[in-house]
Amino acid sequence: MHQEGESPHAAAPGPVPPSTRLLDEIRQLGRALRRLFGAQMELLAAELGLARSAISWMLLAALAATVAGVGFSLTVVGLIGVLLVKWLGSWAWALLLLAALQLLFLLGAIALFRRGMHWMSLPATRSEWSAMMRDSARKVAAGTTSQAAADAPGESRRDEDRA
Numbered sequence: 001m002h003q004e005g006e007s008p009h010a011a012a013p014g015p016v017p018p019s020t021r022l023l024d025e026i027r028q029l030g031r032a033l034r035r036l037f038g039a040q041m042e043l044l045a046a047e048l049g050l051a052r053s054a055i056s057w058m059l060l061a062a063l064a065a066t067v068a069g070v071g072f073s074l075t076v077v078g079l080i081g082v083l084l085v086k087w088l089g090s091w092a093w094a095l096l097l098l099a100a101l102q103l104l105f106l107l108g109a110i111a112l113f114r115r116g117m118h119w120m121s122l123p124a125t126r127s128e129w130s131a132m133m134r135d136s137a138r139k140v141a142a143g144t145t146s147q148a149a150a151d152a153p154g155e156s157r158r159d160e161d162r163a
Helices: 018-088 091-120 123-162
Strands: none
Touching: 018 091
């Protein structure tokens, strides 16, 4: 079995040093992290592609909704005009009243838009921020004046020591 001169322990591999096992485990961890983050990046790329496609479909749906909304509103305005003609008995008065109704609707939409623009300026946040800044500035000013008052006697003693 064994040749002479060879010990039975020489044929068996020796124990692996702990530093080699640690390096192998670190390499395995690196490969596993690379696979994990690679899969995450593939998922992110797929979702970004889906989002890009969804944006196109959303814009197309918004265009279709706008066209349908304009068509519907024109039909409703036409029906209201016909009803006003029957009620008032005059096309001129019906169109004038319809124009006044549309003007009121336009002014209401403008007022709502202006209110929304005011809300977008974050008035409560701005007032809280400015109050916080004023309070901080007041504390800093009070801190420097109290520190200056506390330092003043010490400075006068130092000046006396120098003289």
